Amino acid sequence: MNERLNAITSRVMEHLHDVIAEFKVTEDELRSALDFLTAVGKSEEYPLLSDVLLVSVAVDNVTHWAEQDGNSTASNVEGPLYRDEAPILIAPVNICSVEGAEDDILFVSGQVVSSEDGSPLANAVLDVWQANGEGDYENEDPNQPDYNLRGRMLTDENGRYEFRSVVPAAYEIGKGGPVGEFLKTIGRHAWRPAHIHFKLAQEGFNSVTTMLFIEDDPYIDDDAIGAVKSSLILQLEKCADPDEMAKRGVERPFYTAEYDFKLRPETTGEARSKENSTDFVASK
Ligand SMILES: [Fe+2]
Numbered sequence: 001m002n003e004r005l006n007a008i009t010s011r012v013m014e015h016l017h018d019v020i021a022e023f024k025v026t027e028d029e030l031r032s033a034l035d036f037l038t039a040v041g042k043s044e045e046y047p048l049l050s051d052v053l054l055v056s057v058a059v060d061n062v063t064h065w066a067e068q069d070g071n072s073t074a075s076n077v078e079g080p081l082y083r084d085e086a087p088i089l090i091a092p093v094n095i096c097s098v099e100g101a102e103d104d105i106l107f108v109s110g111q112v113v114s115s116e117d118g119s120p121l122a123n124a125v126l127d128v129w130q131a132n133g134e135g136d137y138e139n140e141d142p143n144q145p146d147y148n149l150r151g152r153m154l155t156d157e158n159g160r161y162e163f164r165s166v167v168p169a170a171y172e173i174g175k176g177g178p179v180g181e182f183l184k185t186i187g188r189h190a191w192r193p194a195h196i197h198f199k200l201a202q203e204g205f206n207s208v209t210t211m212l213f214i215e216d217d218p219y220i221d222d223d224a225i226g227a228v229k230s231s232l233i234l235q236l237e238k239c240a241d242p243d244e245m246a247k248r249g250v251e252r253p254f255y256t257a258e259y260d261f262k263l264r265p266e267t268t269g270e271a272r273s274k275e276n277s278t279d280f281v282a283s284k
Pocket residue numbers: 079081131195197
């Protein structure tokens with residue numbers, strides 16, 4: 001017998017019974033709920049349902065408890081749009097292969113350090129992916145080249161990284177199926193505030209999957225999947241200085257953002273970072 005599953009099931013049942021008693025749930029409502037769950041399964045939308053019920057983030061928080069201590073960079077959910085084997089990029093890194101005339105150019109830079117003593121981590125791997133200025137990921141958008149706005153890079157000898165990109169836009173998560181219909185019915189929107197996803201790996205440290213949110217996004221306080229954490233907000237600064245523009249090789253004002261990642265020395269039993277770093281070296 002699976003005792004853990006038995007205990008979890010008992011608690012879920014207790015809570016369901018409380019809700020049924022509190023709201024005096026009717027047989028019609030139960031039938032609708034069961035029909036809804038059947039439709040979610042047929043549409044393969046259970047991961048999306050888990051996201052909008054804020055379950056995915058809750059599970060990530062307890063799984064990566066060590067990264068929620070406030071000293072190291074907080075973990076966050078990977079989401080469904082990660083792709084393995086993003087191109088390995090050498091400085092100066094530009095993850096955007098087609099910049100639209102309307103796109104805001106963005107340079108993101110910072111340092112990867114140990115959360116224990118702040119020492120810089122050279123050769124840490126940053127794996128980055130994001131939506132474009134329209135809120136579309138390349139693998140959902142036939143107009144973008146393969147692996148656009150995705151890339152892997154290494155920190156330099158001072159633990160620093162920098163990449164050129166564009167400011168991503170907010171986007172709506174799949175709303176064409178039963179989960180979207182459900183959100184509409186309960187008066188919730190499907191918007192996610194603009195963000196950039198990261199995976200960080202360094203031998204001897206816990207790997208971290210996270211995302212940084214663009215400050216001032218209209219949905220920053222109302223993410224459809226509840227993933228925003230105050231420590232993960234990226235502050236953008238606009239630069240219109242012609243000398244700086246010339247130095248960066250850009251012809252219009254651009255944005256910069258600084259963010260330092262703090263990795264936690266490896267927790268016993270978690271060897272993820274080691275595996276990732278080894279893969280990266282092998283694929284160079
Ligand atoms: Fe995303």
